Amino acid sequence: xxxxxxxxxxxxxxxxxxxxxxxxxxxxxxxxxxxxxxxxxxxxxxxxxxxxxxxxxxxxxxxxxxxxxxxxxxxxxxxxxxxxxxxxxxxxxxxxxxxxxxxxxxxxxxxxxxxxxxxxxxxxxxxxxxxxxxxxxxxxxxxxxxxxxxxxx
Numbered sequence: 001x002x003x004x005x006x007x008x009x010x011x012x013x014x015x016x017x018x019x020x021x022x023x024x025x026x027x028x029x030x031x032x033x034x035x036x037x038x039x040x041x042x043x044x045x046x047x048x049x050x051x052x053x054x055x056x057x058x059x060x061x062x063x064x065x066x067x068x069x070x071x072x073x074x075x076x077x078x079x080x081x082x083x084x085x086x087x088x089x090x091x092x093x094x095x096x097x098x099x100x101x102x103x104x105x106x107x108x109x110x111x112x113x114x115x116x117x118x119x120x121x122x123x124x125x126x127x128x129x130x131x132x133x134x135x136x137x138x139x140x141x142x143x144x145x146x147x148x149x150x151x152x153x
Contacts, residue, residue, distance in 0.1 A: 015058040022054035027068060031077050040090050040100045057149040061087050061108045064148070069113070083110040089153055105151050 028035055028049045035046050053067045065085050069078045077083065085108045093101035 015056045017056055020056060022056050025053050025055060025064070027051045027053060029068075029075075029077075034086070034088055034102075037090065037100055037102055055148070057153070058147045060145045060147055061085075061106050061151075062112055062145060065108050066113055081110050085109070089151075103152075105153065106146075 028046050029051060030046070030049055035049070039046055051068055051072050053064070053071050055064055055067055059067075064087070072078055087105035087107070089103045089105055090100055091103070092098050
C-alpha cells in the first residue's frame with residue numbers, strides 16, 4: 001500500500017471511488033460558444049443540449065470529457081479530432097442574492113484524449129503502450145491537470 005499515491009500533485013486527497021458515490025453533473029453542450037447566462041436565470045434551461053454524467057470530485061476535465069463522449073456517442077461534434085472543449089461552471093451566487101454567476105474551468109483539446117496520431121510508416125505511440133502493465137508514468141501535462149475539487153467546482 002505504500003506505493004499507492006493518496007494525494008494529487010497539488011496535495012488534494014484522492015477519492016476512493018469504490019467507497020464514494022459519484023455526483024451528478026448536468027452539462028449543456030453548445031457548439032461554437034457558451035449558452036447565455038440569462039437562459040439559466042430565466043429558468044429556461046437548454047434541455048435539448050443537456051447531457052447528464054456522474055463523476056467524482058477528483059476527476060479532471062479530461063476525464064469529464066471522456067465520460068461525456070462515452071455518454072453521448074451519437075453526437076458527432078463530441079468526436080471531432082480537432083475540437084476544443086471549453087468548460088465553464090454556472091452556479092447560483094449566494095453573495096449576489098442567488099443570481100447566476102459563471103466561472104471558467106479550463107480547456108481540453110480532442111488530441112489530449114485521442115493522443116498523437118500515427119503515420120503510414122509507424123503506429124501511434126499510444127497503440128504501442130502496454131496498458132495492462134500496472135502503473136503508467138504520467139506526463140508533465142497530466143501531472144499539471146487539476147481536479148474538479150482543485151478547481152472549486
